[in-house]
Amino acid sequence: MRDTSHAPKVEDLKYGLVYVERGAHKGRIFYYDDDEQRSAICYSGHPTDFVGYYIIRRSVLRVPTIDNLITRKQQIWRQLNDFALAHTDKMDLRELHSLWSERAMIDSELYERRMFGELARIEGEKSVFLCHCSNDKGVVRMVNDDLRRLGINTWLDENIIRVGDSIVGSITDGLRTSQVMAVFLSPAAVNSIWARREWQSFLGRQLRGDTITILPVLLEKCQIPEILTDIKYADFSESYHDGFVELYNALK
Numbered sequence: 001m002r003d004t005s006h007a008p009k010v011e012d013l014k015y016g017l018v019y020v021e022r023g024a025h026k027g028r029i030f031y032y033d034d035d036e037q038r039s040a041i042c043y044s045g046h047p048t049d050f051v052g053y054y055i056i057r058r059s060v061l062r063v064p065t066i067d068n069l070i071t072r073k074q075q076i077w078r079q080l081n082d083f084a085l086a087h088t089d090k091m092d093l094r095e096l097h098s099l100w101s102e103r104a105m106i107d108s109e110l111y112e113r114r115m116f117g118e119l120a121r122i123e124g125e126k127s128v129f130l131c132h133c134s135n136d137k138g139v140v141r142m143v144n145d146d147l148r149r150l151g152i153n154t155w156l157d158e159n160i161i162r163v164g165d166s167i168v169g170s171i172t173d174g175l176r177t178s179q180v181m182a183v184f185l186s187p188a189a190v191n192s193i194w195a196r197r198e199w200q201s202f203l204g205r206q207l208r209g210d211t212i213t214i215l216p217v218l219l220e221k222c223q224i225p226e227i228l229t230d231i232k233y234a235d236f237s238e239s240y241h242d243g244f245v246e247l248y249n250a251l252k
Contacts, residue, residue, distance in 0.1 A: 013032065013040075013058060013061060013062065013063065014063075015032055015033050015034075016031065016032065016063075017029055017030070017031060017032075017063070017064055017069075017105070017109055018030055018031070018032040018040070018042060018061040018062065018063065018064065019061070019062055019063070019064035019065075019068045019072075020042075020056060020060060020061060021060050021061070021062060022060045023056070023057070023060050025054060025056065027071075027072060027075065028072065028102070029064055029068070029069065029072050029102055029105065029106055030042035030043060030044060030054065030056070030102075031043040031044075031045070031046055031047055031050070031105065032061060033047045035058075036055055038057060038058060038059075039055045039056060039057055039058060040055075040056055040057075040058045040061060041053055041054075041055060042054050042055075042056050042061075044098045044101060044102060045098065045101030045102060045104070045105055046101075046105050046108075049101065050101070051094065051097050051098040051101045052094070052098065064109075065142075065146050065240055065241055065244055066110065066113060066142040066145055066146055067142060067240035067241065067244075068240075068241065069106050069109060069110055070110070070142075072102075072106060073103060073106045073107070073110075076099050076102060076103045076106075077103070079099060080096075080099060080100075080103075083096070113145045113146070113149055114141075114145055116145065116148060116149055117141070117144050117145030117146075117148045117149070117159070118145075118158075118159050119159075120148055122148060122151060122152070122153045123153075126152070126153060126179050126180055126251070127153045127154070127155055127174075127177060127178040127179060127180070128147070128152060128153065128154045128155065128178065128179075128180045128181070128182055128251060129154075129155045129174055129175060129178035129180070129181045129182070129198075129202065130143070130144060130154055130155060130156045130182050130184065131181050131182065131183045131184065131195055131198045131199050131202070132184040132189060132195060133184075133186070133188050133189040133192035133194065133195045134192075135186070135188035135189070135192075136184050136186050136188065136189060136219055137158075139184075139219060139236070139240075140156070140184055141156070141158075142240075143182075143184075143217075143244065143247070144156045144159070146244060147247075147248065147251070150248060152248070152251050155174045155177075155178050157170070157171065157174075160174065171198065175198060175201050175202055175205075178202075178212075179211070179212050179213065180212065180213045180214075180215065180251065181198075181199060181202045181212070181213070181214050181215065182215045182217050182234075182247065183195075183199045183214060183215065183216050183217060183228065184217045184219055185216055185217060185218050185219060185220075185222055185224060185225075185228075185233070186219040186220040186222055187220060187222045187223075189219070189222075190222050190223060190224075190225065196225075199214065199225075199228075202214060203227065214228070214231060215231075215233075215234065215247065215250055215251075216228050216231050216232075216233035216234070217233060217234045217236060217243065217247060218233045218234065218235050218236060218237050218243070219236050219237065220237055221237055234246035234247040234250065
């Protein structure tokens, strides 16, 4: 079993969207907006327009990652689709309303996180260069948005390079000014010439004595480059959440 002892503590949970890790409501996204001793009052849908509420132990709640939000959105869509195709009125209308409200809340949160991840400017000493290949852009974008929401300054090409900019020049500047590089590893990334050039260039700075850090991030099982094999990696291959916690803890 993976060690998640460094996951955010229950006491750190703030009001807002929460993901239910265990219990009868496992996998659902609620809006946590009030306390009842050791439990949380969680609304189905946003509390300004909620359908109902549940009393859930705070110890089974955590802040949802984008992966959690997307997975739950897909589950809701399948439930609603199955209901529509069944041509039946057996689904309780309150439950139907609850699913639509939950999905609307998830859509709003995903939009806000994407906008923040793409447009927000974070002042900080550390800048994390996200080295990846284009095949892995989707998951890397999710990691970028989750990191920036937690106050980590990232360098992601699509958010930095503008129309008219020199692509090579911008990447060179990013490599030169970043203090940390997260190298996203997958079969496609290992075979990518561009990704290999980026992390090898960064590694060259480290060998020359610069105080920088390389953090391997395993997206899929692959042949890890030999020069990176002795560095502990954040493992996303089985769980986005567990891998993200490992990466985030290394950056705090």
